[in-house]
Structures are given as structure tokens and as C-alpha cells.
Amino acid sequence: MSATTLTIQRVSPDAIARVIDDAPLEPFGLTDAHRRALAARLGAITTDHHRRLDSWLVERGGRVAARFAWSPLAARRLLGSGGFRRALRGRAASIRDGVRDEIEDLLARAASGRAHRGSLGDWLAHRHPAELALVQASAVEWARILAETGATVTGDWTVASADAYYDVERARTTLRARRDLLVLDGEVVVRVRAGGPTPSAGPGLRADLAAAAFAHPDGRAPRRYVGIWPDAGVILAVDGTLANVRAGTRDLVRATIALHRQGELRAA
Amino acid sequence: MTPTTTPARSILEDLRGDRSERPPRDIETAAGLRATLDAELLAIRSVPARTSPLVISASDVTHHGDAVDITHATSGRLRGALIGQLIRLVAVGHEIIDPFDDALRAWRLDSPSPTLIAAYADLDANGRARLATDVAAHAASLRRALADVPSAWAVRTAVRARVPLAGGVVVLHDVVDLVVGSYCDASSSTVLLDVTTSPIGRSATSLLGFHAFVHCLRTSVVPLRVAIFSTATGELISRDVDETWLELAANDVLDVARRA
Numbered sequence: 400m401s402a403t404t405l406t407i408q409r410v411s412p413d414a415i416a417r418v419i420d421d422a423p424l425e426p427f428g429l430t431d432a433h434r435r436a437l438a439a440r441l442g443a444i445t446t447d448h449h450r451r452l453d454s455w456l457v458e459r460g461g462r463v464a465a466r467f468a469w470s471p472l473a474a475r476r477l478l479g480s481g482g483f484r485r486a487l488r489g490r491a492a493s494i495r496d497g498v499r500d501e502i503e504d505l506l507a508r509a510a511s512g513r514a515h516r517g518s519l520g521d522w523l524a525h526r527h528p529a530e531l532a533l534v535q536a537s538a539v540e541w542a543r544i545l546a547e548t549g550a551t552v553t554g555d556w557t558v559a560s561a562d563a564y565y566d567v568e569r570a571r572t573t574l575r576a577r578r579d580l581l582v583l584d585g586e587v588v589v590r591v592r593a594g595g596p597t598p599s600a601g602p603g604l605r606a607d608l609a610a611a612a613f614a615h616p617d618g619r620a621p622r623r624y625v626g627i628w629p630d631a632g633v634i635l636a637v638d639g640t641l642a643n644v645r646a647g648t649r650d651l652v653r654a655t656i657a658l659h660r661q662g663e664l665r666a667a
Numbered sequence: 668m669t670p671t672t673t674p675a676r677s678i679l680e681d682l683r684g685d686r687s688e689r690p691p692r693d694i695e696t697a698a699g700l701r702a703t704l705d706a707e708l709l710a711i712r713s714v715p716a717r718t719s720p721l722v723i724s725a726s727d728v729t730h731h732g733d734a735v736d737i738t739h740a741t742s743g744r745l746r747g748a749l750i751g752q753l754i755r756l757v758a759v760g761h762e763i764i765d766p767f768d769d770a771l772r773a774w775r776l777d778s779p780s781p782t783l784i785a786a787y788a789d790l791d792a793n794g795r796a797r798l799a800t801d802v803a804a805h806a807a808s809l810r811r812a813l814a815d816v817p818s819a820w821a822v823r824t825a826v827r828a829r830v831p832l833a834g835g836v837v838v839l840h841d842v843v844d845l846v847v848g849s850y851c852d853a854s855s856s857t858v859l860l861d862v863t864t865s866p867i868g869r870s871a872t873s874l875l876g877f878h879a880f881v882h883c884l885r886t887s888v889v890p891l892r893v894a895i896f897s898t899a900t901g902e903l904i905s906r907d908v909d910e911t912w913l914e915l916a917a918n919d920v921l922d923v924a925r926r927a
Contacts, residue, residue, distance in 0.1 A: 409701075411694060411887030412851050471777060495759055495818040529769035530776045532761035533752065536824055539759055543823050543849075550851040595829045595838070630829045632885035 403646045405601045406636040410629060415551040418636050419587045422623035426586075426639030429618030434568070437613065440652050441570035444659045453575040453610065454603035457650045461657025469522040471537035472593075477519060478502060478534065479541030480579065484558045486542075494546060498538045502531060544591055544629050549580060556582045556589075563614035574651065576610035588621045595631035602650045604637045609647030612639070620644050677814040678903055679822075679847055682858045682894050689854040693889040696910050701832070701884055704917050708833040711924050720831070721927050724840040728877045728919040729870035741786045742798065746864045748783055749774055749802050750809060750898060754844050754862055755824040757813050766806035767799035805864050805898040812896055812903075821849050828881045837924060841881040850886035857882070857890040867897045871904055876916035879908045889913065 406421075408414045455464070467473070482491065482498030491497035505520035514520030523531065549556055563576040580589035588611060590604070604626050612620035620639030627634050637643045712721065749770035756763060756773060763769050790798065816822055828841040848856035859878050879893045894905035906912070 409698075409887055410885065411697075412692070413694075414887070493818040495822075499759075526776075527772045529756060529761065529763075529772045532756040532759055532769075533773040533776055535759045535761075536755040540823050540825070543821060546821070547849050547851050550849065595831060630827050630885070632828075632830055632887065 403601075403605065403642045404638055404640070405604075406634075406638075408634040408636075410627065410632040410634055412551050414634055415548060415589075415625070415627070416553045418625055418634055419552060419554060419582055419623065422587050422636075423638050423640070424622065426620040426622045427612070427641045427644050428620070429612050429615075429644070433618065434613065437648060437652075438568045438570050441567050441572045441655060444570075444652075444655050446571050446659065446662075449571050449573070450655070450658065451573045451575055452606075452651050452655060454577060454606040456654045456658065457606040457647075458597065458599040458603040459654075460599070461654035461661070463658065463661065469519060471534045474519055474522075474534055475537040475541040476579075478538035480545065480558050482538060483542040483545050484560070487558065494542045495535075495539050498535050498542060501538070502535060541591070545579060547629075548589060548591060548627055552580070552582055552589075554583045554587075556580050559588075563611050565610060565614040567613075572655070574610035574613055576607045576614055578607070578611070586622045587625060588623075589625045589627060592626055592628050593630060594628065596626070596628050596633055596635055600626060600628075600635055601637065602646070604635060605643050605647035606651050606654075607647070608637055608639060609644050609651060612644050613648075677816075678812045678894070678896055679816065679820070679845075679858070679860070680814075681903075682860065682892055682905055683847060683856075684892070686854075686856075689856055689891060692850070692853060692855045693910075694887055696889050696913065697883050697887040700880075700913055700917055704920065705833045707921055708837050708924055711921070712833060712836045720835055720838045721924060722838050722840055723920055723923050723927075725874055725877045727923045728916075729868075729874045741783075742794075742801075743865060745783055745786055745798060746801055746805065748779060749798075750805050750862065750864050751825065751844060752777065753802075753806050753809060754813075757810065758816050758822050758824045758845065760816065760818060763806065763810065767802045770802055770806070808898040808901055809862065812898075812901070820847055822847050828885045830881055830884045832884075837920075839881050839884070839920065841878060843878050843882065846882075848891065850888040850890075855889065855891040857886075857888070859890055859893040861893075861895045862898060863895060864898050866900050867895055867902050867904055871895050872906075873916075873919055875904070875906055876912055876919065880913050880916035880920070883908075883913055 408418055478498055478501045481501040483494055485491040485497035485500055486494045491500050505523050508514045509520040509524035559578040559581050562578055565574040577590055578588045579591045604624050608624040622639050623636050625636045752770045752773040823846045826843045826846045830839040843859045844862045845860040847858045850857055859882055875893045879890050882890050890908050892905055892907050896903045
């Protein structure tokens with residue numbers, strides 16, 4: 400079996416373009432046998448609820464994070480990406496206006512009773528104008544990072560409208576591939592991350608790569624999955640090879656086992 | 668170094684300067700600086716080996732020995748944190764009605780440090796009233812200086828950096844209050860602005876150098892200009908960034924690493 404690879408670069412105006420241009424031309428493709436094997440492995444790890452597996456879980460070694468609560472940091476990806484999409488499509492004069500419009504739409508939904516309890520719209524509806532402005536500032540910050548990243552890409556790119564999901568048959572499990580920018584119609588996927596890369600950043604990217612391959616209707620892996628840590632000025636990338644997809648799948652399964660053991664410990 | 672008092676128009680407008688006079692962006696300097704610094708840091712930090720990285724932040728390069736800086740006082744830090752929040756609100760066009768209330772609400776939502784939360788909780792009614800008055804005065808100075816920030820400008824606030832050096836043996840931490848421009852532009856266009864609620868001290872040169880240096884390493888592009896504005900005095904000090912100055916900033920980092 401060939402070894403997994405991890406490309407490391409410093410952020411610079413031409414580094415992202417280089418990382419994308421150097422992506423292998425023929426990525427690995429999954430078959431039905433791969434899907435059946437994954438379903439068998441995850442189906443064997445019992446669960447009493449539907450579980451969602453992603454790179455975040457892999458990076459935390461299967462440990463469940465504290466209960467989710469909305470915050471400016473938690474909201475910035477959704478609002479920032481949405482606001483940036485509006486600006487790109489000419490539906491807002493600027494990123495700042497696009498983010499403001501995203502917030503106002505969610506507030507309007509909440510005001511008309513269409514926001515679920517615990518949703519972002521519901522949370523925003525209970526915020527003071529100054530708090531909303533902070534949420535907007537945080538989302539604008541995110542959107543500007545996406546804009547700077549996009550500005551350095553040479554091929555066609557779009558802001559991902561959603562992450563990629565794959566429901567694993569008979570395993571009560573959904574895989575999630577986080578993605579922020581899709582280059583060349585998703586042949587290369589870019590993720591933007593806060594802080595600096597940890598030692599588990601590589602496994603995290605491989606988990607995203609594997610989830611994206613399973614989520615693709617034809618099982619086609621992205622040619623390259625790129626993670627950008629603008630705070631640290633670091634770019635990491637994994638290629639869509641058999642070795643990387645296998646490693647990503649294996650780490651997702653391991654994280655599921657760790658998750659299962661935690662559940663058993665809590666129940667004991 | 669160019670010291671001025673608060674100008675009639677927005678300081679950001681002044682700092683951005685004339686677009687036609689901007690030099691081409693410099694993407695050569697960062698790699699050389701990094702290579703030199705990495706080699707020197709590895710030599711310094713190899714003995715004794717550390718299990719955790721040495722974290723160097725702006726306060727390490729600006730505070731030597733037992734020098735006292737009023738920003739270190741808890742009330743000063745609280746005031747600075749609240750004004751920091753107002754910068755973020757002003758940058759997205761928020762109309763500030765009650766500076767203290769707005770700043771406090773934003774600060775509380777923004778996961779403040781437990782130390783500052785405790786410090787605020789310890790303030791009695793008089794202490795809070797004094798802080799509110801103080802914040803209102805500094806906010807007025809800030810609003811005059813920043814004026815209305817156009818929505819089309821590429822403005823980012825509270826821009827964080829966590830740059831690993833020498834294979835992660837040393838990590839540079841920094842937060843710049845406001846950044847205008849993009850490192851992707853063909854000409855050098857990035858301006859970094861630090862806002863302090865204290866009078867500008869003697870260490871301003873080192874502070875600005877550190878901001879410019881970390882930004883340069885983070886983006887691989889030399890920023891155009893870096894500045895500090897005092898909401899206490901209305902003083903603005905700005906400096907164009909060049910290679911020589913970045914080398915001095917790199918030496919400051921090395922000095923901290925040697926002392927650690």
C-alpha cells in the first residue's frame with residue numbers, strides 16, 4: 400500500500416494557486432464494495448442514536464465536544480460564507496453588507512416564527528444590536544479570509560453552499576465533509592481553519608477527504624483537500640489517493656469506536 | 668516614524684494614502700527573514716530542550732525588566748478590552764448610542780478572559796461608573812479618528828496571528844486591532860493599526876515592528892504601513908515598513924528568546 404502524504408506550504412499570494420495546480424490529475428474512486436465495507440464496519444459499532452462523524456471528531460480522538468452553543472465564533476462560518484456569496488453574486492454591495500443581509504434575513508425568519516428553537520436565527524433574535532454588530536464583525540472577518548483565499552486561486556471557484564454529507568446504510572451514521580471553497584467544480588476543496596494546525600490536522604484533512612469521496616455520487620475523491628490556517632500562515636494538503644482515503648476512513652472508524660466506548664463508560 | 672495629532676479626516680484614509688504612490692508588494696523579504704530567524708532560534712532553543720513552545724507576544728518585546736506600563740493595570744486592561752470591542756463595532760458601521768453599554772455587551776459575548784471577568788465583577792458601583800465615563804471619553808476620541816468606515820474597504824478587526832517558528836519551538840502570538848487592505852493586492856496595500864487607551868510610550872517602535880514582522884511572516888508579504896493611535900491623547904504614530912526595520916523586529920524576537 401502506498402504511503403499517505405501531507406503537503407505543507409507557507410501562506411503567500413501564490414502558494415494556494417501552486418497547491419491547487421500541483422494536485423494529482425486522477426483521484427481515487429470508491430466502488431460499491433468500499434461502501435458496503437464501511438457500512439459493515441460502522442454497523443457493527445452499535446448506537447442508540449443517529450451519529451454524525453467528521454474531521455473535528457477525528458481530530459479530538461473521538462471525544463465529544465462540550466454541548467454546542469451559538470457564539471460569534473460559532474456563527475461566523477455560516478454568516479460569513481453566506482454574506483460573501485451574496486457579495487460575489489452582486490446581491491450585496493460589499494461583504495459587510497452581505498453579512499448584514501444574512502443576519503437580517505435570519506432575524507426576519509425568527510420574527511415571523513419560522514426559526515426553530517436553538518437555531519442561529521433564534522439565537523440572533525435574542526441579541527442586542529451591539530451584540531449583533533459583534534457577530535457581524537466576526538462573520539466579516541471570516542468572509543474576508545475566504546475572499547483573500549479566493550483571490551489567490553487561479554481556476555474557477557465558488558463558496559461552498561453546504562458541507563457534503565453521506566448517510567451510511569444501516570449504520571445510523573452520517574459522514575460530514577467540511578468545505579469552504581470549491582475549486583474547479585469541487586475537484587479541489589479548500590477548508591479555512593482558525594488558530595494553528597495541531598498534530599491531528601493531517602488526519603482531520605484525510606477524514607474530510609474520505610467523507611467527501613463517500614458523499615460523491617460516483618465515489619470520486621477530490622483531487623486534493625487543502626486546509627488553510629491563516630492565523631499561522633500555514634497550508635496543509637492531502638491528495639485524493641487510495642492511501643489517503645483509506646487512512647481517512649480508518650480514522651473515522653477509530654473515532655467511532657472511541658465514541659462508542661465513551662458512551663459505554665457513561666452508561667456504566 | 669511620523670507622529671501627528673488627530674487629523675481632520677479619518678486616520679484610516681490618511682494611513683491608506685494615495686493608491687498611485689504605493690510600492691509593488693514585496694514577497695521576497697519574508698522567506699529570508701524566516702530562514703535566518705529559524706536558524707538562530709534553533710541554536711538558542713536547542714539547549715535545554717523544551718516540551719512546550721516558547722510563546723512570544725507583543726508585550727514580551729515591549730516590556731523589559733521591571734518597567735511599569737499603565738496598560739498593565741487591571742482597569743487599563745478592562746478599558747482597553749472594551750475599546751477593542753468598539754473598534755469592531757465601528758468597523759461594521761454600528762451606530763454607537765451608549766459606548767459603555769455597547770462595549771460591555773459585545774465584550775461579554777466575545778468570550779473574555781476569566782481574569783478580566785473577575786476584575787469587572789470586583790468593581791463596585793463607583794468603579795463601574797468611573798470605567799463607564801472613561802470608556803465614553805475614549806470612545807469619543809475613537810469615533811472622531813475612525814469616522815465612518817466605508818463598507819467597501821477590506822477592513823478586518825482583532826486579527827490574530829499564531830506563527831510557528833523553528834519547527835514550532837517558538838510561536839509568535841499577536842493581535843492587531845484593525846487591518847485594512849489585502850496581502851493579495853499587486854501593490855503593497857496592507858495597513859495595520861494598533862489602538863491604545865494609554866499615551867503612546869517609548870516602546871511604540873518595538874510594538875509596531877513586532878506587528879509588522881508577525882504579519883509579514885503570516886502572509887509572506889511585507890505590509891505597507893503600521894500605526895498606533897492613542898485614544899487618550901489623540902496622537903497617531905505611523906511608519907512605512909521596510910526590510911531594515913523588519914530585521915530589527917526579528918532581533919527583538921531573538922532577544923526575548925535568549926532571555927527566556
